Each structure stands twice: as structure tokens, then as C-alpha cells.
Amino acid sequence: MNVIINGRTLAARPGESLLDVTRRAGIHIPTLCHHEGLEPYGGCRLCVVEVRRGAAHAARVVPSCLFPAQDGLRIETDSTRIHRIRATLLDLLLARCPQAVEIQDLAREYGVARTSFVERAKPDKCILCNVCVRACAAVGANAISTAGRGAQGEIALPFRDDPRDCVGCGACALSCPTGAIEMNDAGAERRIWGRSFERLPCPECGRPTLTREYVAHLARHSGLPQETFHGCDRCRRQQAGRQFLDLVGR
């Protein structure tokens, strides 16, 4: 199966998205919500491309992360029309989160120095890419989701204030591309989503490791005993060394 991208004929596998095909060929398409480890989301729309089934057909604008490759499809990734759409999206994003460096850089690349819209009253760095929500779902906690619409859209806890499902793994904050989610570790305490967690100390060295809730969560989800997840990697390595020596009788 072949697709024609910017005049180049490229091989594509069935079921593969247009974004996958172009990335493999080294053609750059900007993305914000795309994450290789998570299901495609199609939220940021920056990866839009023009597709045309044949010369007689009109070109459609589709998000390349969700659109599957089809034999003979003609794709333009950087036409004037696409450029204009991306510039508008970045103009809007700049109104939403003027402090996000990632947005500032991309906007500049697309010729948007400052937003032509009204800046959000309470600007933050969140670009609503949903990586955190999907990461949380992948972990199996499902503690956060999108809430509200338009300029009021945000990532929030259930009813905006119920952190009961959060296990304090930190995946949302660490995978956020703009650093919009606040997580503070001070000693054994972790604060995130307005909740305080205790990071269990390594039984050997006392170094804080995962939160108590996350260890319980991992044990429940993997079917492995809780002790599997106790202790820090450094001490476990030392123990492994001792066990190896015992095995070879030294």
C-alpha cells in the first residue's frame, strides 16, 4: 500500500495513521497531544493535513494522528491552507496559555507573535492535550478528566475537588508536556491534586519511594504481592549482588 505525501510516494502499513507514515519518513508535522505510548486523541488538531483521494476529488482537512492510511491517498502536510489553520490554532492557544514556552515557540514558527484574541482571564500552562488524563487512565487510576468547555475547559478532579481516586503516582505531572500540573515532593511527602501522600520509605536505606496508595494500586492491578513494589532500586540491586554471590558460593 502506498500513499503520496508532498509528492513523495511512501509505503504504508494497513491500519497505520498518516502521522505514523510521515514520522517514519522523517517528515515533520507539529503535534501537541500526540504521545507514542497512548491512544491517539486528535485533540490539538495541529497535525491536520490535506488529503485527496484522486485528482477529481476536493481536498479534505483531517487530523493525521487519527486518519488511517489508504492506498493512493494524496497528502499535503504543509500547504498554505494547512499553515493558515495551524496559525489560527496557535493564535487561540496563545490566548489560552501565554506562559507555555512550547506554545510560544510553535506560534512564532507559524508567524504568530502575539494572540489576536482576548487572553484568558486566568491563564495557565495547560493546553488541554489530555496526555495526563490518558496517562492516568493507562495507570488505571482514572482520577482526572477534562471539565468545562471552550475558554472554561480544564483538567480537573471529579466535581473539581474529589481526589479520592488519585494514587499519587505522578505520571500526569511528569508526562505533561508543558509542566502545567503541580507536584511537590518534600521529604517523604508528595502533594498533588490538593492531596497529601506519604511516599513509603525504602526498608533498607529509608529513601522515599512510591506512595502507599500507588504500591497498593500496583499490587492490585498486577496480581503481584505488595512487597514486590517495596524498596528502592539501589538497595534491591545490592541485595541482588549478595544473592548472586551466594549462588556462586563466594
Next chain:
Amino acid sequence: MSKRLLVTPARCIGCRTCEIACAFSHPAGGGPGQTRIRAFAVRPPERGVPVVCLQCDAAACVRVCPTQALQRDDRTGAVLHTEERCILCQACVAACPWGNIGYDDGRQVVYKCDLCGGDPQCARYCPSRALEHAE
């Protein structure tokens, strides 16, 4: 069968050349990166034991990873970690019974042995053949 990284603790002299070879083979931020192998002086103190990923057949890290960021490379036999697929939940770090996956707090990355793409540098530089890459 493909080659494997063989560890013979009895031959380890605790020089930790493997750690240096590893750190320099995995550069990060313009300098040597985190070493994936450790040569501990356990007992007696002047001798060491190399501890490195065993590339387990039924690996706990692969089992707990929610995003398939850890996958076996059939060519080298290594369990590879793909940063782009990782959501940094660190379940693998907690699940490895041997402590052979680490999390770098400063750079916010998970790291593990990748067998250097099929030519492990720790084995290449080990002066006492405690580490060998052989059939």
C-alpha cells in the same frame, strides 16, 4: 541462539570499569549518562559483583508497563525502553526484583540496560572477563 551478556561474579575485581564504559556509552546532556550496570563491593570489600539487567524472559517490568514502553528486541534479546512511549509512572522501577531499572529524577527519564544495541561496552572493557558477550 543469539549472544548473551554473561556475568561471572567470581572473576569481578571490583574495578568498576563497566560502570564507566556504560555511562560513556549512554551520554546525556553533553556528558556521561547514568550507568545501567553497577559493580558492588559486597564481600569481601575489595572485590565486587556486577549487577546488570538480566533481560528476563517473563520480565516483571514488561508486565507492569501500561504503555508498552518496554518491549523485547528480538535481534539482541534486550528488553528495550522507549522514552517516547513512557509516561513515567515508574511501575517498572518498582517491579524489577533486581533493581535494574532506574529513574533519573533530574532528567526525568527511566533508564535500563539496552545491551548497547548488541555490542555491550561493559563486556568489551571488562579487564577480568567477569562480563562477557558470548553464545
